[in-house]
Amino acid sequence: MAKKQETDRLHFERQLWEEQYQRVMGLDEVGRGCLAGPVVAAGVIFEPGTSIPTLRDSKTIEEKERLELAELIKEKAAYWTVQEGSIEEIDELNILWASIKTMQKCVEKADPQPDYLLVDGNRFTNSLIPYTCVIKGDDRSMTIAAASILAKVYRDELMRSFHQKYPHYGWDTNVGYPTKAHKQGLAEHGYTTLHRQSFKLGTDKKYQENSAE
Missing domain, CATH: 1.10.10 (Arc Repressor Mutant, subunit A)
Structure with a gap:
């Protein structure tokens, strides 16, 4: 029990929901450090009050559980999307800005749009939608953790298909x-x-x- 209290992964969401934000989107990307393949981002929105305590940084979860959690996220989310940043975008923009652009694709895909963004990391682009960058957000925010899981599951499966x-x-x-x-x-x-x-x-x-x- 003590361990769960140490990491309150609903801290950011709870505060925003109390401020009447209804569509808080968590954003994360995977594959920045890879030599091959696209960078992949995901965006997830939960209904205010949703709590899934098992969601955490995708890198710390065994694959079997990660796949199960990905299905749970898709079932429970009010909205979710996964987007790719192409090799061309990575080579043209550099990996940081390609990653940010891919997260922005997730925002633009949502209809209606999010009213607040929780972004993993310390950088984002100019946005008309208010946002907070959360360093190590994939283990500090349930919504960012959900995005990290969906992005990783998608990208891992994609790269294994390329292996053929x-x-x-x-x-x-x-x-x-x-x-x-x-x-x-x-x-x-x-x-x-x-x-x-x-x-x-x-x-x-x-x-x-x-x-x-």
């Missing part, structure tokens, strides 16, 4: 992060169209599409 076409990089386990296996794949086979060329990939060699298998 590009089996040399270990995306079925590292989902695009710079592991030893991923770097070895880059050194041996070069970079694919799914790799972020603005990142340090350690190779100038381009993947030959007919070299799979």
Whole structure:
């Protein structure tokens, strides 16, 4: 019991609901540190008064529970969306601004729009909708935690599907992060169209599409 009291993940939401905000959207993204694949963001809105104590930082949750929580979030949320930031956007804007733009896509997708945003991290864009940036928000806000879970589940599944076409990089386990296996794949086979060329990939060699298998 003491542990639950230490982290009150409804602190921000409760305060906003008391101020009569009805559509508080939590925003988070995953995949910023990856060498390949899109950055993915999610936005989640819960009805005022909703409490799901099991929601927390997606990175601290085992996959089986994460999948179960993702289904629970979709069931309980008043609104949810998952959006991608493309390789082109990442290479053109840089990963920080591509991440922010992808979170903004979640905001724009919602109809009616949110009336307040809780954003994971310490940066966001100019917004007509009031917002608060929450450092380590995925473990301090239930709504941001929900967004982090949906984004991670979506992106992990996406990268595993890409692994079928590009089996040399270990995306079925590292989902695009710079592991030893991923770097070895880059050194041996070069970079694919799914790799972020603005990142340090350690190779100038381009993947030959007919070299799979």
